[in-house]
Amino acid sequence: MSNSSKNIHGLPTIRHNANFNSQKxxxxxxxxxxxxxxxxxxxVLCTISNEQRQEVAGKFKTAFGESLSLKVKKALSGDFEELILALLELPEVYDAQQMxxxxxxxxxxxxxxxxxLVTHSNRQIGELKRAYEHLYGHPLEKDIVGDTSGPFQHLLVSLCNESRDESANTDALKANQAARILFKxxxxKKGVNDALFNKVLATENFSQLLLIFNEYQKISGHSIEQAIQKKFSGDHREGFLAVVECVRNRPAFFAKLLQNTTKGFGTRDSDLIRLIVTRAECDLYEIKEQYVKLFDTTLEKAIGGDCSGAYKDGLLTLTEGN
Known part of the structure; x- marks a missing residue:
């Protein structure tokens, strides 16, 4: 039994700003x-943390008798407005809105x-679920069940259940047993036990999952990804592959998502905004490093080439960091 101390929080680009005065x-x-x-x-807004933005919004309402978000909606428009409004939301509220x-x-x-659901901790998923019910008057799970079906629905419900082991404890014997059962x-065999794959991928800690994937390779002679490609299809397959990719290299997972927002014709701006805003205080620094390794260019260059004006400047301020 071993204990890995791998930091799951990563390196952010935006931290608490020490030279911050909420009233000013x-x-x-x-x-x-x-x-x-x-x-x-x-x-003002792209160089401070979300917690500090909430303080500014509170001071703004007290001083000027108006919600800061409402004032932003009146004064701004387009992608820049969407970016600033995203920055002003509490993370769990923003996640709930996106879901x-x-x-x-x-x-x-x-x-x-x-x-x-794959990249959030149990605590974050709990906060997201509470925010969702507060905003929309019913549980998140109800909408997931109403909008998805089959094994993919079961995977989402499992991930939504806040039941992942978040320790870094590993057990080589249990990893070998789990890999053997997954293979069997x-x-x-002809069919596949969806529930078993769901349970393992949605509840085991990331360090243990890495061990299971390694054992699976030894037993089967190929990667867990190849097995998933062969035995599953559609959204369910994509869901399982996303879990595996996050376990292996979370920053690379996000770097690929970011590259998808700017490649080809046009920019998927809402996706780009979401990814930059939600990762800036988590692991955007590491995502940028992976971006260079994977695509031989910087994330800043990609944003600079695809976006313009204040919208581009805001994204770059968050990406370059404080």
Whole structure:
């Protein structure tokens, strides 16, 4: 039995700003929003942490008798407005809004559901569920069950259950046993035991999962990814592969998602905003390192080439960090 001390939080680009004055920031913002001084808005809001932004929003409401978000909606527009509004939301509220948007209307954006549920801690998922119910009047799980089906639905419900072991404890014998069972219930017979794969991938800690994947390779002669590609299909397959990729290298997982937002014709701006805003205080520094390794260019260059104006400047301020 061993204990790995791998830091799951990663290196952020945005930290608590020591030179922060919430009252002064609120006053600067009032003037900047009146004058539509986007450079000043970026300077105030893109260089402080979310907790500090909440303080500014509180001071703003007290001093000027108006919600800061409402003032932003009146003064700004387009992608820059969307970016600033995203920065002003509490992380769990923003996540809840993104989940709801992914399931509302025609079709479901399955990749976003997986992205959020796979990469969040039990605590974050708990906060997200409470925020979701507060915003929409019913549990998140109800919408997941109503909007998805089959094994993919079961995977999402498992991930939503806040039951992942978050220790770094590993057990080589148990890893070998789990790998043998996965092989027996998956590749070595005609059908496949979805529930077993769900249980292992949604509840084991990441260090233990790495051991299980290594044992699986030894037993089967190929990777767990190849087994998943062979035995599963559609959203369920993509969901399992996302879990495996996150376990192996979370920053690389996000680097690929970011590259998808800017490759080809046009930019998927809402996705780009979500990824930069939600990872800036978590692990964006490491994501940037992986981006260079994978794509031989910097994330900053990709943003600079695809975005423009204050929107570009805001994203770059968050990406370069404080």
């Amino acid at each position: 920031s609120a006053e600067l913002l009032q003037k900047a929003l009146e004058e539509k001084n986007k450079e000043q808005i970026i300077q 709801h948007k992914a399931m509302a209307g025609l079709g479901t954006k399955e990749s976003l559901l997986i992205e959020i 219930e998956g590749e070595s």
